[in-house]
Amino acid sequence: MREIAFIKQNKEKWLEFELAIFGKAKKNPDELANLYIQMMNDLSYAQTYYPKSKTVVYLNHLASQIYQKIYKTKRSEKKRFFEFFKTEVPLLVYEYRRYLLYSFILFFITVAIGVVSAIYDQNFVRLILSDGYVNMTLENIKKGNPMAVYGSGSNWGSFVGITMNNLNVGARCYIYGIFGGLGTFYISSQNGIMLGAFQYFFYDQNVFWKSVRGIWIHGSMEIFAIVIETAAGFILGASILFPKTFSRVNSFKIGFKNSFKIFLSTFPFTIGAGFLEGFITRYSIDMPNWLSSCIILVTLGIISYYYLVYPFIVHKKTQHLSAKLN
Numbered sequence: 549m550r551e552i553a554f555i556k557q558n559k560e561k562w563l564e565f566e567l568a569i570f571g572k573a574k575k576n577p578d579e580l581a582n583l584y585i586q587m588m589n590d591l592s593y594a595q596t597y598y599p600k601s602k603t604v605v606y607l608n609h610l611a612s613q614i615y616q617k618i619y620k621t622k623r624s625e626k627k628r629f630f631e632f633f634k635t636e637v638p639l640l641v642y643e644y645r646r647y648l649l650y651s652f653i654l655f656f657i658t659v660a661i662g663v664v665s666a667i668y669d670q671n672f673v674r675l676i677l678s679d680g681y682v683n684m685t686l687e688n689i690k691k692g693n694p695m696a697v698y699g700s701g702s703n704w705g706s707f708v709g710i711t712m713n714n715l716n717v718g719a720r721c722y723i724y725g726i727f728g729g730l731g732t733f734y735i736s737s738q739n740g741i742m743l744g745a746f747q748y749f750f751y752d753q754n755v756f757w758k759s760v761r762g763i764w765i766h767g768s769m770e771i772f773a774i775v776i777e778t779a780a781g782f783i784l785g786a787s788i789l790f791p792k793t794f795s796r797v798n799s800f801k802i803g804f805k806n807s808f809k810i811f812l813s814t815f816p817f818t819i820g821a822g823f824l825e826g827f828i829t830r831y832s833i834d835m836p837n838w839l840s841s842c843i844i845l846v847t848l849g850i851i852s853y854y855y856l857v858y859p860f861i862v863h864k865k866t867q868h869l870s871a872k873l874n
Contacts, residue, residue: 551598558590565610587611606793612643613802635862637813640806642859644783651736651779655771658737662744666752673749676742682749694755695762699830707826714770714818718777722784722811729785736778743771761840762832768848770821773814776855780814783807817851 591607688696724731750759787803
């Protein structure tokens with residue numbers, strides 16, 4: 549069957565699916581499961597005969613939305629919060645995984661720009677971090693505690709202040725995506741360049757390892773969360789610039805809803821990073837190397853697993869479930 553005939557034959561059915569997914573009419577889990585089976589059949593056919601077609605992209609998106617709606621209906625009676633992190637967010641992260649790739653590429657490039665700029669321009673670090681901060685840190689390095697800045701203030705005060713600041717940075721990374729992703733690109737680039745210059749500054753002062761032991765105790769989750777929030781901002785921007793088969797308004801609604809869920813998923817990690825910075829980082833100078841290294845590796849491992857490995861596991865389970873239903 550030619551693709552145009554396939555689309556014409558199923559167009560009305562797919563429009564019904566869209567109403568079931570995005571409309572106000574509610575369907576019970578059994579009806580949604582039936583829709584999901586039909587959609588997977590159409591998707592399998594399209595993948596076989598029109599593998600590079602936009603029809604495959606469209607049907608794949610509808611199938612993933614129906615699957616999420618099934619779980620959403622189930623969890624309304626059970627553990628909504630738990631299912632949000634267990635199933636819904638990982639499926640969204642898998643669906644939009646290329647935006648995570650773009651975000652990581654941008655992060656590494658901008659960090660490299662920060663490092664190179666600091667190497668070739670002695671004033672660059674002061675321009676980025678301010679004279680006051682650089683002078684204070686140089687004094688702390690002379691005293692043998694380059695991470696002394698993290699010991700100022702009370703534990704709780706630092707935790708609350710730092711967490712609010714990090715949430716604000718993450719929110720800007722995400723919300724500025726509404727400007728076609730350009731705002732997100734600017735904020736993320738700024739943070740990456742600052743981080744690169746910041747780390748080179750400590751390397752240049754021969755206290756790189758001490759800085760790593762201190763900064764990355766909380767930085768592993770804090771910086772990783774910002775990269776994910778950047779990806780969410782790119783998703784939001786792309787929903788406006790590239791509506792695909794949807795109207796621009798509907799594309800924005802879908803993009804906003806899905807990207808906002810990914811953005812919300814970073815909150816526990818950002819709060820966790822704030823807790824570590826307020827209560828643990830200040831003691832890093834007195835920690836044995838094995839303990840600080842362990843904290844860094846564990847925190848990095850947890851957030852990396854959740855966003856880079858677990859989504860593929862959930863997606864595979866989803867595919868296995870759909871195969872059993874068929």
